[in-house]
Amino acid sequence: MARTFSRAIAFFAVLAILLAACSGTTSPGPAGSAATGAKAAYGGSVTFAMNSDISNMDPMLSGLFVDRHLMYAMYDSLVRVTPKGEIIPWLSALPTVSADGKSYTFKLRTDVKYHDGTTFDAASVKWNLDRYRLTKESLRLGELAPVDSVTVVDPSTVRVDLKAPSAPFLSVLVDRSGMMLSQKTVEAGGADFTRKAFNAGSGPFILTEAVKDDHYSFKKNPDWWGKAANGDKLPYLDTVIIKPITDGDVRLTNVRTGQVQATNAVTGKDVPTVKADSSLVYQEIAGIGYNSLVPNRAPGFTFNEKRYIQAVNLAMDRAELLAKGPAQGVGAVAYGSYAPSHFAYDASFKPFEKPDVAAAKKLVADVGKGPLTFELLVSSGDAATLQFAQLLQSQLAKADITMNIKTLLFNEIVTLQQQHKHPGMTLIGWSGRIDPDGNTYDFNYTGRPNNDSAYSNKDVDALLDQTRTATDQAKRKDLFLKAQQIFVVDDPSRIFYSYNAAQLLTAKSIQGFQDFPDQLPRFETVWVQK
Amino acid sequence: MTTYILRRLLLMIPVALLVTVGIFIIIRIAPGDPVLTYAGEDRDPATIAAVRAELGLDQPLPVQYAAWLSRAVQGDLGRSFQTKQRVVEAITERIPVTLELGLAAIFISVTLALLIGTLSAIKRNSFVDLLTTSITLAGVSFPNFYLGLLLILLFAYVIPGNLLPPGGWTPLSTDVGDNLRRLILPAITVATASLAVNLRQVRSSLLDVFGQDYVRTARAKGLRERAVVTRHALKNALIPVVTIIGIQIGAIIEGAIITETIFFIPGIGRLAVQAIPSQDYPIVQGVVLVSALSFMLSTLAVDVLYAFLDPRISFGGSEA
Numbered sequence: 001m002a003r004t005f006s007r008a009i010a011f012f013a014v015l016a017i018l019l020a021a022c023s024g025t026t027s028p029g030p031a032g033s034a035a036t037g038a039k040a041a042y043g044g045s046v047t048f049a050m051n052s053d054i055s056n057m058d059p060m061l062s063g064l065f066v067d068r069h070l071m072y073a074m075y076d077s078l079v080r081v082t083p084k085g086e087i088i089p090w091l092s093a094l095p096t097v098s099a100d101g102k103s104y105t106f107k108l109r110t111d112v113k114y115h116d117g118t119t120f121d122a123a124s125v126k127w128n129l130d131r132y133r134l135t136k137e138s139l140r141l142g143e144l145a146p147v148d149s150v151t152v153v154d155p156s157t158v159r160v161d162l163k164a165p166s167a168p169f170l171s172v173l174v175d176r177s178g179m180m181l182s183q184k185t186v187e188a189g190g191a192d193f194t195r196k197a198f199n200a201g202s203g204p205f206i207l208t209e210a211v212k213d214d215h216y217s218f219k220k221n222p223d224w225w226g227k228a229a230n231g232d233k234l235p236y237l238d239t240v241i242i243k244p245i246t247d248g249d250v251r252l253t254n255v256r257t258g259q260v261q262a263t264n265a266v267t268g269k270d271v272p273t274v275k276a277d278s279s280l281v282y283q284e285i286a287g288i289g290y291n292s293l294v295p296n297r298a299p300g301f302t303f304n305e306k307r308y309i310q311a312v313n314l315a316m317d318r319a320e321l322l323a324k325g326p327a328q329g330v331g332a333v334a335y336g337s338y339a340p341s342h343f344a345y346d347a348s349f350k351p352f353e354k355p356d357v358a359a360a361k362k363l364v365a366d367v368g369k370g371p372l373t374f375e376l377l378v379s380s381g382d383a384a385t386l387q388f389a390q391l392l393q394s395q396l397a398k399a400d401i402t403m404n405i406k407t408l409l410f411n412e413i414v415t416l417q418q419q420h421k422h423p424g425m426t427l428i429g430w431s432g433r434i435d436p437d438g439n440t441y442d443f444n445y446t447g448r449p450n451n452d453s454a455y456s457n458k459d460v461d462a463l464l465d466q467t468r469t470a471t472d473q474a475k476r477k478d479l480f481l482k483a484q485q486i487f488v489v490d491d492p493s494r495i496f497y498s499y500n501a502a503q504l505l506t507a508k509s510i511q512g513f514q515d516f517p518d519q520l521p522r523f524e525t526v527w528v529q530k
Numbered sequence: 531m532t533t534y535i536l537r538r539l540l541l542m543i544p545v546a547l548l549v550t551v552g553i554f555i556i557i558r559i560a561p562g563d564p565v566l567t568y569a570g571e572d573r574d575p576a577t578i579a580a581v582r583a584e585l586g587l588d589q590p591l592p593v594q595y596a597a598w599l600s601r602a603v604q605g606d607l608g609r610s611f612q613t614k615q616r617v618v619e620a621i622t623e624r625i626p627v628t629l630e631l632g633l634a635a636i637f638i639s640v641t642l643a644l645l646i647g648t649l650s651a652i653k654r655n656s657f658v659d660l661l662t663t664s665i666t667l668a669g670v671s672f673p674n675f676y677l678g679l680l681l682i683l684l685f686a687y688v689i690p691g692n693l694l695p696p697g698g699w700t701p702l703s704t705d706v707g708d709n710l711r712r713l714i715l716p717a718i719t720v721a722t723a724s725l726a727v728n729l730r731q732v733r734s735s736l737l738d739v740f741g742q743d744y745v746r747t748a749r750a751k752g753l754r755e756r757a758v759v760t761r762h763a764l765k766n767a768l769i770p771v772v773t774i775i776g777i778q779i780g781a782i783i784e785g786a787i788i789t790e791t792i793f794f795i796p797g798i799g800r801l802a803v804q805a806i807p808s809q810d811y812p813i814v815q816g817v818v819l820v821s822a823l824s825f826m827l828s829t830l831a832v833d834v835l836y837a838f839l840d841p842r843i844s845f846g847g848s849e850a
Binding site: 053055056061062063064065136137138139141142145191192194195211212213214215243244245246247249250253254256257258259381408409410411412414415418430431449450 | 560561562563564566567568569570571573574575576577578580581584609612613614615616620624679682683686687692695696697698699791792793794795796797800801804807808809
């Protein structure tokens with residue numbers, strides 16, 4: 001058994017080397033420069049609107065999704081991901097993995113400089129990874145918990161040794177945990193670095209101005225190493241401006257009047273309008289995040305009884321919730337936690353495709369404690385969420401399930417949920433991670449930090465442990481699906497009902513903008529049609 | 531006068547202290563854990579504990595307050611939980627924006643109130659009076675956020691030429707023209723809320739003054755109506771109006787909260803809007819303190835201004 005495992009790891013290690021060799025460390029990942037087939041033009045500017053302001057430019061301390069909008073422009077990470085979710089070389093070739101799956105060796109690019117002029121090398125990688133995993137208030141501690149040590153092998157080679165094999169390890173290096181920053185600039189910035197991260201990255205754009213609540217300006221990094229698939233030196237744009245515009249109507253108006261040329265946040269009601277506008281291009285793919293109802297399964301609470309959760313699952317009409325709720329059809333119906341862009345996704349997994357009111361009623365009757373009544377906590381001040389809750393309420397009423405809606409501050413809901421004190425269910429989603437592990441493990445494994453439903457199932461724990469040590473993707477998929485059958489159907493931890501949509505709305509003159517399932521914009525391949 | 535001002539300034543200290551204690555307690559007894567907001571989706575227990583300790587939230591409330599106060603009296607209001615920016619810096623870099631917006635709004639509101647209010651008072655119960663007060667009341671009946679959105683849509687889709695952009699901000703020091711273009715719509719939005727109050731105050735004060743003996747005397751002397759209104763009536767009618775304007779200046783921050791959010795203007799109001807739901811205590815405390823101080827200072831300024839507007843008012847204390 002151990003020998004088979006070692007062989008499998010050795011096979012994938014060799015495969016990784018071959019892939020790295022094919023992709024080369026000198027011609028990295030950015031691709032898809034000219035969607036129209038026209039020759040891409042250099043110069044120009046794009047203003048992009050996001051739906052809220054960032055909190056922090058330091059990947060170590062960043063806790064908000066929106067922060068990453070800026071980070072992908074100014075920082076490079078060790079590896080990146082394609083729109084299809086495949087991990088590709090970036091600052092490093094794909095690593096070679098030791099036979100026991102515990103040692104990852106990264107061969108680094110040698111032509112990279114940070115915006116402050118310092119050199120990116122193995123020592124810099126060690127400094128960054130150690131900073132992320134050893135600083136006590138780092139928000140990357142959990143992601144890098146599998147790392148035992150980081151060793152500089154030579155100036156362009158770094159070895160990361162893990163405490164135990166971890167299949168999802170490489171995927172966390174795609175994002176903030178793998179972003180490389182200049183030690184000189186970070187240390188010089190001190191406590192102010194979090195919002196004045198000028199010249200800290202090596203990415204395609206250099207941050208030039210940061211005005212909180214207003215805009216973030218970037219200029220082209222003329223020395224960036226990236227090239228397009230057609231050989232063009234990237235990036236094309238001279239400047240990028242990212243603006244936080246919280247109101248959906250105002251955001252759209254800014255796009256339609258040309259003040260802003262791109263956004264990734266369009267409210268459901270506006271999608272038909274932008275699709276009909278010939279001056280705009282709307283793209284939408286399924287994201288990697290999901291929306292869910294989180295029952296409290298702790299002893300003494302209503303949903304400690306799993307049949308009640310199954311009854312709610314059966315009484316829901318997911319298609320109607322998506323089509324007639326605030327999403328207005330934007331996104332996709334979900335039954336489990338793996339999104340269509342995950343390798344573990346199974347399109348045939350549709351356990352509650354149609355509502356079955358009779359079956360729901362029977363389950364509640366089988367419990368023998370009378371009609372099911374519970375409380376759903378909904379974030380106050382969020383009209384769209386309340387509208388969704390009311391639609392769900394009316395659906396459940398058909399199965400004689402009474403769902404009382406209670407509005408609380410979002411922060412209060414999160415606190416109650418994490419302490420497992422919410423009486424019924426909450427309505428909380430997840431932005432998603434590129435490896436299915438990131439959508440599963442911490443939410444379903446006994447005692448993990450994001451296991452807000454206080455869920456515990458030994459079979460699920462065992463299966464999820466195996467998904468981390470298995471290296472064969474087909475094997476991992478099989479294990480994930482077995483776990484999903486349990487934590488969705490047989491002994492539910494959450495009720496999954498929809499996947500996020502990764503939207504991208506651009507002015508027609510903007511080319512080369514690719515829609516990624518993680519919903520984050522990549523500007524290096526974007527150009528303006530003259 | 532100097533003694534009066536000094537006494538009032540000294541009295542502000544206990545009031546400010548009370549305000550800080552009040553807001554300190556209120557935001558902390560509000561349910562929810564700011565550390566969870568800060569940590570976002572990454573909730574490793576060790577990280578949560580480390581962050582709580584770093585932010586000082588593992589200390590008892592009196593210790594937290596004493597630590598905050600001891601720094602505050604030295605001019606250090608701490609750092610934002612979320613952005614780590616110094617609160618003093620966050621506020622001072624936004625004050626010019628909010629002040630410009632607020633003063634522009636008050637300028638619009640007061641100018642229109644004086645013009646329309648005077649006209650309404652002179653033409654009392656006429657069609658003009660009815661029309662102007664009706665329009666103003668209709669304007670103030672629009673909630674701020676709704677009027678802001680309507681103005682944005684009007685200039686974006688109805689009025690051609692993109693005359694006034696749908697939000698955003700250019701500092702005055704960068705481009706005066708663009709600054710004014712971006713200022714007009716939000717300033718009108720804020721101004722509309724106070725216009726009706728100011729207009730009604732001007733109108734009723736003038737009507738009151740018109741009934742006074744000295745105005746009748748002025749008219750009996752044969753002064754022209756314009757001279758009666760501008761030289762005699764308006765100056766005295768303005769005293770209560772000044773009080774209201776003083777309060778409005780003190781309340782600029784509150785008035786800007788919604789408008790700054792809609793027009794994505796980087797002012798203090800927007801800072802507060804973001805800080806409150808995320809329970810960014812240092813920012814909320816800082817904004818409330820500055821807001822309270824601005825209110826107290828503007829009230830003092832109004833009281834001092836009274837002495838110049840109305841010689842009957844004295845700050846010398848009782849002479850009995």
